[in-house]
Amino acid sequence: MTMATRIALACTVVAAWFGILAPRLEHRIATATLEGPAPFSLQNLRDRIAADTGEPDPELLASMAALSRLQMAEEERVAAIWSLLGEAVIAEAKTQTDALPAPRYAVDPRFFEPMVPEIIRRTIELYGARSEPLPVATVSSLSGDREDRLRVVLAAVHHRLVTADQAPALLQGAYDLLELQMERMQLEDGIRSAHPAALSP
Amino acid sequence: MPSLIGTAIWGDRFDAWTTLWLIDHLGERIADGNWSTVTTEILHPLGYNLWSFGHMALQLIGGALVAIGVPLVVSYNVLLMAGIWTSALGAHALGLVLTRSHRAAAVGAVAFATSPYLYAEAGAGCIELVAAGLLPLYTATLVRLIRQPSRSRWFQSTACLALIGPFNWYYTLFAGLITGSMVAWQVIRWARARSRIASLRAAGWIVLSALVAAAANIPLISEAKRETPARPSISADLFVSEAAFREVRAIANGSHPIDRLDEAMLKRVDAMQVHFNSTSIQSLLRADFASNPLQSTPGRLAYAIGLMGLVIATRRTVGWGVIAAGATVLSLGPFLNASGALLLNETATAWPLPYYWAHEYIPFFSKAYRPYRIGVVALTALAAVGAIGGAALFRSGRLWRPGAWVMLLGIVGFSQPHWSGDRPAQRPLADASTSEVYTALAAMEPGAVIEVPLHYQPVSNANARSQYAQTVHGHPLLNTNQLIRWPDLLRFQGMVTANSALRTVVDLGRASPPHAIDARDVQALVDQDFRWVVAHKRVPADEVELAGDSGHADLLGPVAWQLLTTAFGDPVIDDGESVLFDLTRASSTDTRIDGREHRALDLPFDPATTGFPLVLMPGQSVTIHEGDAAAFHAWVLPRRDHSAVSLRVEDDGVVREHALPMTPGFWQYVSIDANTRGTARLSLVGRGEDAAHVAITAASVRQ
Secondary structure, eight states: OOHHHHHHHHHHHOOOOIIIHHHHHHHHHHHHHOOOSOOOOOOHHHHHHOOOOOOHHHHHHHHHHHHHHHHHEEHHHHHHHHHHHHHHHHHHTTTGGGGGGOOOTTTTSSSSSSSHHHHHHHHHHHOOOOOOOOOOGGGGGGOOOOHHHHHHHHHHTTTTTTTHHHHHHHHHHHHHHHHHHHHEEEEEEHHHHHHHHHHHH | OOGGTTTESSSSSHHHHHHHHHHHHHHHHHHHOOOSSSSSSSTTTTTGGGGGGGGOOOHHHHHHHHHHTTTTTHHHHHHHHHHHHHHHHHHHHHHHHHHHHHHHHHHHHHHHHHHHHHHHHHTTOOHHHHHHHHHHHHHHHHHHHHHSOHHHHHHHHHHHHHHHHHHHHHHHHHHHHHHHHHHHHHHHHHHSTTTTTHHHHHHHHHHHHHHHHHHHHHHHHHHHHHTTTOOOOHHHHHOOOOHHHHHHHHHTTSSSSSGOOHHHHHHHHHHHHHHSSSHHHHHHHHHOOOSSSSGGGGHHHHHHHHHHHHHHHHGHHHHHHHHHHHHHHHHHHOOOOOOOSOOOOOTTGGOOHHHHHHHHHHTTTTGGGGGGGGGGHHHHHHHHHHHHHHHHHHHTTOOSHHHHHHHHHHHHHHHHHHHHHOGGSSSSSEEOOOOOHHHHTTSOSOOEEEEEOOSSOOOOOOHHHHHHHHHHHHHHOOOSTTTTHHHHHHHHHHHTOOOOHHHHHHHTTTTTEEEEOOHHHHHHHTTTEEEEEEESSSEOOOOOOOTTTGGGOOOOOOOHHHHHHHHHSSSSSSSSSEEEEEGGGGGGGOOEOOOEEEEEEOOOOOOTTHHHHHHHHTOOOEEEEEESSEEEEEEEEEETOEEEEEEEEEEEEEEEEEEOOOOOEEEEEEEEEOOOSSEEEEEEEESSOEEEEEEEEEEEEOO
């Protein structure tokens, strides 16, 4: 191999690694961390309750009911934020979800997942800290993948597609959602520690 | 830096302020001819063994500069810059030995001295790690010994290895890694061509050199072991345990109650360090300039130069390439961490990496409990590959004006901190001036000092600076940044928990009332030669991510101030920035503060809880309290210059506004008498022409 070939090969290797491979791998890892933890599965507990013919554990039943209520309430808040934005903003934001910065709260143990705190932070930074109540969502909008919706909301905020009038309600909706998530995090921790054997796969 | 060389330092973490103290202290020791290993200038009256620092040679050079009259901050900055330049010289020497070409050696020197690793350690204040030049220099002596063994070359190699120890014990281990690699390389060469007995002989010389260097360091080893007390085994269970993580985080943040600390707990903290200090795949892929040393790597330029050298010079660089690859794998730590997550998932722990086996089974290896630092071994090998590749390229005659290319490489390399990653060169220098209270304290009567709040970990820069302030006031100090080793921390715990005054001021900024101080315990402190208590109403803000949300641990709320004035009497100094109490004027009765009349405000944008910012557009307002309020207290920090925020009090049809006093770069204690008569509403209002970016924490109202 001549020196010229080696130089060309060396430049190609370096350019391919630092220009293409490393950024792609890094992006994949960053995307994976954005996805957050896998949903907390209570199927084992639900199966046990269903199969158990004896006296039901009232505390466990109450926890399960509270958990279901929280999950529904979270879904409603996501849908409410989604409804607030409107179709045109959503369509525009969907095209810009790839251009989001690295998640600041990806490994922050204070939060349940990184997306909602990121929405709050960006909203405050771009529109100010004023908040106002967000009306309850209509039932028809309670569908769709929550993770994707939050990513679209974040893109809408990040790219300033949200109007200054919408921002206070969006911020309050995100605050509400975060509060519900924190409540669910505590509840799930409690169930996990009380029933470690039943929840193991 | 040149214009501020005597007033500011580059780097702002507790290590920097500790190092400044150590340099000054060693300067005093040199001037006084005092060679005692124990000092009571910190950790008074228990005392602290200086050997626990584990590395003092570089600081001793700084101490000598101080002793001959060079200002302390200048000495520190000179050592830091010398660290970078001697690293470049050491790598140049290695390249020169390998290639006999200054141009090629310069390629290796640029790769080595412009590494994000060195700049991250510099930013953290670990100047003894920046001075890494002895590693490539030692490698150069080994290459010379292998090529032509002789007594003089053997002596150079041995002396260099023996010298590394006092400068940095980590690097001694890393030099041991290089030694082992070179021996293995020679043995492989001998095995592949049995006739080459010279390879085996070279390996023997290297082993002998290492043994003699180790023997020379034996008197120091037992003392240096204080720096890294017995290391616990690697526990995969700990790295995946959320409970363990929370416990370790609470201890590292200094928020875990001091009376509940025990040896097993502190060993778990030590055990977790291995995981926290491992390089993640993401950091390795990014390989840019990170302000957090734990995310630092040899860097893109070093890897690019290494890759190019490997392709251009092929067989001549394979051995160095293997060392670079091996050291990079070791820097990943015991288990693969893709994203740098603080908790590993369980699948990752099923596949231990080479570091795990080395940590568990190779003697002394467990002392290298910060795997990311092994990257400096990879860096040394990459510099060697770069130099060899550069020499092959220059000698081929294919490169037009090679000198200009080397110059360009140097410009690109040394300019990286200005544009790559976190751009460390753009970070403001840390002002090394101290509060005026310390100058006044220097003139006060003798007596040891207690800085309040008292912490058992260096949880913030403001707190860490108290040890540096000791160089100004000169009084013995109870506080120290050096309780990061569990034997010292347990001694401190024993003293503090036995005295109600000390126990109460531990983490006082975050502690909840009721608070109690017995008068006899204050008297006991006076009997132990304590006299002065210092607390602050203005605290430098933490700009370093490592300290993160621990910064508010320094901020004393209204209940804490009430406690201090009730227990220790009226302050002898209160200049609005700092407050000085005299223990000889303390109350002769026991102090009990329940703080019931104070109500904390749970603000969604409190940096201590959520970390969200508070941004208020001009005229925009957020309500923070509705109800009675005799007074409002908080700590505020402007995140952007010219931020203006007012407290609006709407009460009984009357609206009043109080501008919040703010100082850029500082947390400021705010105390406003609201004196409401009925149900009032308190709001924060953005004032000024631009959006106000403000942090507000520890907000409360007295009702």
